Amino acid sequence: MSKEQFTIPIGPQHPALKEPGHFTLTVDGEVVTGASVRLGYAHRGIEKAVESRNWVQDLYLLERICGICSHIHATAYCLGVEKLAGVTAPPRAQAIRVLVAELERIHSHLLWLGVAAHQAGFDTLFMYSWRDRETVMEVLEQLTGNRVNYSANLLGGVKFDVDTRVLETILSGLDFLETRTHHYLDIVSGDRIFLQRTRGIGMMTSEQAERLGVTGPTARASGVRRDIRVDAPYAAYDRYPIQVVVETTGDLEARFIVRLKELLETYHLIRTLLDGLPEGDLKTRMPRRIAAGETISRVEAPRGELFYFIKSDGGDQPARIKVRTPTLSNMASVTQLAVGHQLADMPMLLTGIDPCFSCNDRLTTVQTSGESETWTWEKLRQYGIASYRERG
Amino acid sequence: MKIETMLRDIIQSLFHKPVTELYPAQRQPTPQRLRGKLRWNPEKCTGCCLCVKDCPCSAIELITIDKDNKRFVMRYDAGRCTFCAQCVQNCRFNCLEMSSEDWELAAMDKALFTVTYGREEDVQSLLGCVAPTGDPAGE
Ligand code: SF4
Numbered sequence A: 001m002s003k004e005q006f007t008i009p010i011g012p013q014h015p016a017l018k019e020p021g022h023f024t025l026t027v028d029g030e031v032v033t034g035a036s037v038r039l040g041y042a043h044r045g046i047e048k049a050v051e052s053r054n055w056v057q058d059l060y061l062l063e064r065i066c067g068i069c070s071h072i073h074a075t076a077y078c079l080g081v082e083k084l085a086g087v088t089a090p091p092r093a094q095a096i097r098v099l100v101a102e103l104e105r106i107h108s109h110l111l112w113l114g115v116a117a118h119q120a121g122f123d124t125l126f127m128y129s130w131r132d133r134e135t136v137m138e139v140l141e142q143l144t145g146n147r148v149n150y151s152a153n154l155l156g157g158v159k160f161d162v163d164t165r166v167l168e169t170i171l172s173g174l175d176f177l178e179t180r181t182h183h184y185l186d187i188v189s190g191d192r193i194f195l196q197r198t199r200g201i202g203m204m205t206s207e208q209a210e211r212l213g214v215t216g217p218t219a220r221a222s223g224v225r226r227d228i229r230v231d232a233p234y235a236a237y238d239r240y241p242i243q244v245v246v247e248t249t250g251d252l253e254a255r256f257i258v259r260l261k262e263l264l265e266t267y268h269l270i271r272t273l274l275d276g277l278p279e280g281d282l283k284t285r286m287p288r289r290i291a292a293g294e295t296i297s298r299v300e301a302p303r304g305e306l307f308y309f310i311k312s313d314g315g316d317q318p319a320r321i322k323v324r325t326p327t328l329s330n331m332a333s334v335t336q337l338a339v340g341h342q343l344a345d346m347p348m349l350l351t352g353i354d355p356c357f358s359c360n361d362r363l364t365t366v367q368t369s370g371e372s373e374t375w376t377w378e379k380l381r382q383y384g385i386a387s388y389r390e391r392g
Numbered sequence B: 001m002k003i004e005t006m007l008r009d010i011i012q013s014l015f016h017k018p019v020t021e022l023y024p025a026q027r028q029p030t031p032q033r034l035r036g037k038l039r040w041n042p043e044k045c046t047g048c049c050l051c052v053k054d055c056p057c058s059a060i061e062l063i064t065i066d067k068d069n070k071r072f073v074m075r076y077d078a079g080r081c082t083f084c085a086q087c088v089q090n091c092r093f094n095c096l097e098m099s100s101e102d103w104e105l106a107a108m109d110k111a112l113f114t115v116t117y118g119r120e121e122d123v124q125s126l127l128g129c130v131a132p133t134g135d136p137a138g139e
């Protein structure tokens, strides 16, 4: 018996989406029977743009791939370029990179907690978690001078040191945030009404998680023990090991719990790090031209594994940089898990992976005759303008 | 299982003053390391242009007035600057610094973002022969 099906388009502009993305959902009544996603609306051509700037200038361009996890992009890039150049940043610099990365994780996870609570209709949690997030924003501002895009990294080191004043701000901030995180953990695992939106919703088994290739907290909430900080320690993570937080239930509730427990782990790591911060220089000399070669650099961003491929032809500009952000790896899980759920669960399901569209949009499809051709910057630009006009 | 898990937070908030900052009526002190408008000191500048070379957004330009006597003028466009402080790092003679006080840079006119720094007579001589942009008095 064939039933009439409804197709509901969501996006690219939609109140439930903070960034542009397009979802096509087919529904049978209130139940979703199929979902597909179309990305690429926030494609900015960054990978092409880095090829026409020098290694130092690219640091700041790449840092702006994401407004939330900016530091981790810069760190992945710096570590990769340093590897190519055969330079290692001093231990104190590596520790400060880890420090800023972990503070950034706090700010990212708290931001996510608020957004996810808002999607669930729990605006009180949204407001209070964001109020508390200000604490870590102020810590970051004291440490680096900026709330976002801290620009703490340099090729070959970092710009900012931790002095006693900053140290005290960080430690007192952490104490406050730790109490609050315990409180939020109680709420997300105990509030009866909130649990109706999260418990048993978006179930993903660890086999599914492996098959869909999800990363980060989304994978860890499904029992996949994978964290680049432990599996392939970079910067100073070999000196400051973390405990990987894993939950096995695989539903939305588990994704909340994993992220909040990760925060507790992060507070612990920062305290240990500040306790034994190595003395020494903040930076070392970097050559302007980077030896020819190619390398990859993997780091654990707040949303999962962030991957950089960097290729140099020996000049003062990179030959190719490829970035893969965790949202891309996690996106497939949203369309897969959507089937069988209520339409009203879709915003929560999407938020569960903590998507970041503009970080993710690396590619846009261009149809040509099939023969390969090389485009100039100008042609690419003109094509882009015309194409966006056409798409409206 | 509980309900009203956040009731205590709400009640407590009734007895606290609001956390929202009443900017611009009330100003919080700025953090010491805040990176605001760039400042340039012409006295020590050697004209090496290392700052210009690595600026990611071409926000600074060094104009040579008299190379032998090391007289330069710097044109800075705060509208292009991303406040990354790479230029400050690059300068080996500490000519550059980013102000932690001067950060309210919004303007209604694009030209106001451009500032010409330098010795007064150099700025004057430059602006005499080139069309003036922005704040001709410099700082
Ligand atoms: S702070 Fe950064 S963007 Fe601004 S002038 Fe200096 S190098 Fe350029």
Ligand code: SF4
Pocket: B044, B045, B046, B047, B048, B049, B050, B051, B052, B062, B090, B091, B092, B093, B094, B095, B096
């Ligand atoms: S790096 Fe310093 S010395 Fe060199 S041109 Fe810039 S301001 Fe002058």
